[in-house]
Each structure stands twice: as structure tokens, then as C-alpha cells.
Amino acid sequence: MHGTGISLIELGAVFFGLGLLGRLAWRIGVSPIPLYLLGGLAFGAGGLVPLEGIEGFTDIAGEIGVVLLLLLLGLEYSAAELVTGLRRSWVAGLVDLVLNAVPGAAVALWLGWGPVGALAMAGVTYISSSGIVAKVLGDLGRLGNRETPVILSILVFEDLAMAVYLPILTGLLAGATLLGGLTAVGVALVAVTVVLVVALRFGRYVSMVVDSPEPEVFLLRVLGAALLVAGAASQLQVSAAVGAFLLGIAISGSTAENATKLLEPLRDLFAAVFFVVFGLNTDPRSIPPVLGYAVALAVITTLTKIATGWFAAGRQGMARMGRARAGAALVARGEFSIVIAGLAVTAGAVDEQLAALATAYVLLMAVLGPIAARVVEPVMGLFNRRAAAA
Amino acid sequence: MVNVEVTPLPGIGTRQDFLSRSGRRIGVVSHRDGHVDLIVSKQDDTDACVASIALTVEESAALANLLGAPHLVAQLREEAAGVHTRQLPLSPGSPYDGRTLGDTALRTRTAVSVVAVVRAGTVHPSPRPDFTLGGGDLLITVGTPDGLAQAADVLDRG
Numbered sequence: 001m002h003g004t005g006i007s008l009i010e011l012g013a014v015f016f017g018l019g020l021l022g023r024l025a026w027r028i029g030v031s032p033i034p035l036y037l038l039g040g041l042a043f044g045a046g047g048l049v050p051l052e053g054i055e056g057f058t059d060i061a062g063e064i065g066v067v068l069l070l071l072l073l074g075l076e077y078s079a080a081e082l083v084t085g086l087r088r089s090w091v092a093g094l095v096d097l098v099l100n101a102v103p104g105a106a107v108a109l110w111l112g113w114g115p116v117g118a119l120a121m122a123g124v125t126y127i128s129s130s131g132i133v134a135k136v137l138g139d140l141g142r143l144g145n146r147e148t149p150v151i152l153s154i155l156v157f158e159d160l161a162m163a164v165y166l167p168i169l170t171g172l173l174a175g176a177t178l179l180g181g182l183t184a185v186g187v188a189l190v191a192v193t194v195v196l197v198v199a200l201r202f203g204r205y206v207s208m209v210v211d212s213p214e215p216e217v218f219l220l221r222v223l224g225a226a227l228l229v230a231g232a233a234s235q236l237q238v239s240a241a242v243g244a245f246l247l248g249i250a251i252s253g254s255t256a257e258n259a260t261k262l263l264e265p266l267r268d269l270f271a272a273v274f275f276v277v278f279g280l281n282t283d284p285r286s287i288p289p290v291l292g293y294a295v296a297l298a299v300i301t302t303l304t305k306i307a308t309g310w311f312a313a314g315r316q317g318m319a320r321m322g323r324a325r326a327g328a329a330l331v332a333r334g335e336f337s338i339v340i341a342g343l344a345v346t347a348g349a350v351d352e353q354l355a356a357l358a359t360a361y362v363l364l365m366a367v368l369g370p371i372a373a374r375v376v377e378p379v380m381g382l383f384n385r386r387a388a389a390a
Numbered sequence: 391m392v393n394v395e396v397t398p399l400p401g402i403g404t405r406q407d408f409l410s411r412s413g414r415r416i417g418v419v420s421h422r423d424g425h426v427d428l429i430v431s432k433q434d435d436t437d438a439c440v441a442s443i444a445l446t447v448e449e450s451a452a453l454a455n456l457l458g459a460p461h462l463v464a465q466l467r468e469e470a471a472g473v474h475t476r477q478l479p480l481s482p483g484s485p486y487d488g489r490t491l492g493d494t495a496l497r498t499r500t501a502v503s504v505v506a507v508v509r510a511g512t513v514h515p516s517p518r519p520d521f522t523l524g525g526g527d528l529l530i531t532v533g534t535p536d537g538l539a540q541a542a543d544v545l546d547r548g
Contacts, residue, residue: 321437
């Protein structure tokens with residue numbers, strides 16, 4: 001029997017522990033996401049200390065975490081920025097898509113997870129973590145660098161790609177027939193186009209529905225609207241995350257900025273719970289069999305992201321050092337890879353091992369990304385000196 | 391004539407910088423939340439920055455004053471006690487981005503006067519009502535504290 005007191009103690013211990021882990025992570029210059037995942041792995045089924053009695057809360061909190069992660073991803077760029085981004089960087093964006101989605105898809109097919117599993121793994125290895133990238137660029141004082149707009153425009157393109165990808169993925173996960181798949185693709189494209197047009201033309205009215213000068217009222221309205229849209233989308237078999245994401249795109253201007261500011265702490269809280277829950281539901285014993293694949297994917301997709309940045313920055317006339325920095329900055333994968341894996345696994349349409357592979361992969365990439373961004377300059381410096389000496 | 395380049399940074403803000411005669415890029419990164427980073431590029435690698443220094447609003451105003459740029463504001467402050475001046479940025483995407491100063495009806499609605507518009511480092515003094523505003527412009531305004539706050543709101547939301 002568990003009383004409320006015990007549940008509060010458990011929950012308190014979890015949050016406090018996550019706080020300590022987060023502090024430690026930023027101290028040593030990596031993202032806290034891998035540590036949250038490890039925390040979840042340690043407490044879950046087959047882990048060190050099974051945690052019981054708070055699943056009711058953590059499960060719904062994890063769901064809210066996904067909704068908030070996607071809502072803020074949608075809020076991050078305005079519809080105008082998305083359209084300009086698409087126009088300016090579609091070539092680099094497509095190179096990014098092909099180079100980084102193919103390795104994930106290939107490994108999934110190799111492991112016999114079928115086309116839907118391949119689509120899910122393609123998303124896992126494709127999407128850079130805009131959260132980690134922006135944080136690292138800020139920490140390293142690179143926001144004023146000339147390659148930074150190139151990096152950001154790739155993230156913008158990925159954002160837009162997600163708007164198309166997520167509805168397709170969830171559609172296929174729900175009813176995996178060819179006809180169902182084509183319908184899902186059609187519905188996804190129409191939905192995204194409608195949302196972009198609404199955001200560009202009538203964004204102010206969408207914003208008006210949620211906007212309020214009182215922070216308290218504003219917070220409740222935005223959160224309420226996000227959960228309503230997410231819930232409705234979920235009832236329509238489009239997945240809660242997609243609904244929240246499209247709502248985020250539709251909200252624009254100063255409303256979007258204020259909403260971001262208000263929701264960031266909430267997102268951090270619930271997203272942390274989401275990562276822990278994901279770790280909890282992943283059996284640590286399922287990781288060793290796929291660890292080799294995770295390492296191989298990590299190596300390959302580190303190189304493909306660097307190639308992407310190198311290519312994109314080269315097109316904008318950056319020097320070698322700038323091109324290398326652009327590539328290394330994009331390496332980090334994180335929250336959205338886990339969101340995609342979570343969608344795939346909860347739908348039950350893909351192999352259970354996908355969660356283990358995605359966990360191991362993100363554990364590696366979320367640590368590797370910030371390190372790559374940091375060491376790229378000394379490493380390139382070394383190369384240049386060697387070249388000069390030879 | 392200094393050629394200031396304005397580069398949007400999606401999700402962050404904008405970068406405004408220029409290439410100095412000494413071969414360095416100097417400028418600012420304006421974040422969406424209003425704070426500003428002063429940036430100075432490296433000598434050997436102009437793509438990168440040797441420094442990126444976060445400045446508060448007061449600090450950037452102080453630095454600007456030290457460098458002697460906003461003579462106009464300084465003069466106004468000295469000449470008339472009790473007159474409040476404020477530099478109001480017109481963010482790209484504001485309802486008045488691409489419309490004329492007259493369209494804002496600032497004088498009628500908030501009793502605030504626009505005494506100059508700073509665009510890309512150049513000062514356009516005494517703009518007429520048909521002056522077309524653009525995102526990234528800095529409006530030097532004079533008025534009461536209330537009026538100035540209202541004016542900032544009008545420029546943001548229309």
C-alpha cells in the first residue's frame with residue numbers, strides 16, 4: 001500500500017535527483033537529456049530500484065511533456081521564418097534529410113523492423129536537437145558567427161520537415177496499409193499547408209484567442225488550448241504531439257514569444273519527466289544487444305551531419321573553419337529523437353527493440369554533440385598546422 | 391558610409407554588423423527578449439567571434455553614448471528637462487513593417503513624436519508622415535512616460 005506521503009516522497013526524490021543530474025550535466029558541458037534517460041533506466045523495470053505508486057502521475061506528465069516539447073518547437077520559429085527558411089535553404093535541407101535519414105532507415109531495415117520501423121528510425125537519426133544546438137551556440141559565444149545563420153536555417157528546415165513527417169509517421173503507425181498510408185500523407189500535407197496559410201494570414205486571430213495581458217490567465221489559456229488541440233488530434237488518430245506542434249506554428253508574433261517565455265520552465269519540468277518515463281519503460285537489459293548498432297549509427301550520423309554543415313556553410317561562402325564549426329554544431333540529437341521513438345513504441349506497431357536502440361543512440365549523440373562543437377576548433381587547428389607543415 | 395548588414399537569426403533574433411576598416415566585423419546580436427550581445431570578430435577568422443558580450447539595456451545605451459552615436463538623444467536630454475526620450479525598435483513582422491509613419495497615427499493616439507529614425511546606422515531626422523518604416527528601424531521618440539509605453543505597444547501590436 002502506498003499513501004500520498006510516500007508518493008510525494010518518491011516524486012520529490014525523483015525531481016531533486018533530476019535537478020542534481022541537470023546541474024552536473026551543464027557543469028561538464030553536456031545536455032542533461034542523457035542523464036535523465038539514465039535516471040529512468042536505473043529506476044525502471046529491470047533497473048536497480050523499481051519505483052512504484054506514482055505511475056499515474058508520471059505517465060500523464062510524460063504525455064504533457066511531449067505536448068509541450070512539440071508546442072514550443074512550433075512556437076520557436078514564426079510562419080514567416082519557416083517560409084523564408086524553406087525558400088533559402090531547401091537544397092541544404094534536402095541534403096541534410098537524405099544524408100541523415102538514410103542511415104537510420106537502413107539499420108532498421110537490416111534489423112527487419114519493416115518500412116514503418118525504418119521511417120521511425122529515419123526520423124530518430126535525422127532530427128538534430130534544436131534545444132542542444134541553440135544552447136551550445138549561446139554558451140560558446142558563437143551567435144555572432146557568420147556560420148550561425150546557416151546552422152539555424154537547417155534547424156528551421158528540419159522543423160518544417162517535422163511538420164510533414166510527424167503526421168505521416170503517426171498515420172502509418174495507426175493503420176499501416178498502403179492506402180491508409182497515402183491518405184495519411186495527403187491529410188498531413190493538407191493540414192500543414194492549411195496551418196501555414198492560417199498562421200501567415202490570420203496568425204493574429206489565433207494569437208488573440210490565447211493572448212492575455214495577465215501572465216496567469218495567458219499561461220492557463222495557452223496550456224489549455226495546447227491540451228485541447230492535442231487531445232482532439234489524439235481522438236482523430238493524428239497523435240497529440242502533432243496537434244500541439246501545429247498549434248505552436250499557428251500562434252505567432254509577440255504572443256509566441258511571450259508564450260515561449262512562460263512555458264519554458266513547464267516544458268523543462270514535464271519533458272524531464274517524459275525522458276525519465278521513457279527510460280523507465282525501456283528495459284536496460286534490451287540495450288546491450290543493439291549497442292553495436294547504436295555505436296555504428298552514432299559514428300556514421302556524426303560524419304553525415306558534419307558533411308551537411310560543411311556543405312551548407314560552403315554554399316554561403318564560409319572558410320574551412322566556419323564550415324567545420326557548422327557541421328559539428330549540428331551533430332547533437334536529443335529530445336525529438338526520443339519523442340519519435342516514443343510515438344513509435346506506444347503505437348505498438350514497431351519492434352520493442354527500437355526504444356532500446358533510440359535510447360542508446362540518443363545517449364551517445366546528446367553527449368557527443370556538445371563535445372563535437374567544442375573540440376572542432378582545436379582539431380581543425382591541428383589539421384591546418386599539419387597541412388602547413390607538410 | 392558604413393554598410394550595416396542585418397541578418398535574421400531564426401528563433402534567436404537578428405545580427406547587425408559591419409566590416410570595420412581594420413578588417414574586423416563589429417556589431418550586435420539582438421535577442422528576441424530585448425537583450426543585446428556585442429560581437430567582435432577574430433582577426434584571422436572573420437567568420438568567428440573573439441568576443442560575444444551580453445549587455446543590458448542600460449549598458450548598451452552607455453556604450454552607445456561613449457561612442458558618441460546618439461548625439462541626438464543626448465542633446466534632447468540636455469535641452470529640455472522633463473522631456474522623456476526613448477528609442478523604440480520596430481521589430482520585423484510588426485504590423486507597421488513596410489507601412490508609413492503616418493499609418494501608425496502615433497501622434498494622435500499617444501501624443502508621442504518621432505524625432506528621428508535610425509536605420510542601418512544612419513539617422514533620418516524629422517521623418518515626414520509618408521516616411522516608410524521597415525523592420526529593424528529604431529524610432530527616436532519624445533513624449534510622456536505613459537505615452538512612450540503606449541507607443542511601444544502600438545508599434546508591436548498595431
